[in-house]
Amino acid sequence: MKDMLSEIGIQVEIVTLELGAAKGLVRAGDFDMFMTSWGTVPSGDPAYIMEMLVSTTGDANYGNFSCPDLDKLLTKGKTTLEPQARAAIYNEIQERICRAI
Known part of the structure; x- marks a missing residue:
């Protein structure tokens, strides 16, 4: 994904977090982009x-x-x-x- 975004001029730093930590940042609004997967x-x-x-x-x-x-x-x-x-x-x-x- 980082390479694909780079091709269109978007530079990203991918940070992998435990789910609880990620939810804390997201709920606080402390993110630029958030990506996760969903089950069925x-x-x-x-x-x-x-x-x-x-x-x-x-x-x-x-x-x-x-x-x-x-x-x-x-x-x-x-x-x-x-x-x-x-x-x-x-x-x-x-x-x-x-x-x-």
Whole structure:
């Protein structure tokens, strides 16, 4: 990854930390970029990971991303039962995240 970023002019220092130490720095906002891996979502439901990562109050929203309209869509997504309607909502959520970031 360091080499790929270097090719586009971004210089990075990769620091590997124990999970607890990394979470402490991230929660304190003491980072420029944070990368981790995720296992599979326990429920298989996109609501689980989306809420955690991008809702204003998400437990893993380490970048402090906040978009009230997106929060409303997240609520709509997790309360909609029809599969095609849910898919459309989560597609819209992903599009909005891409535009916002």
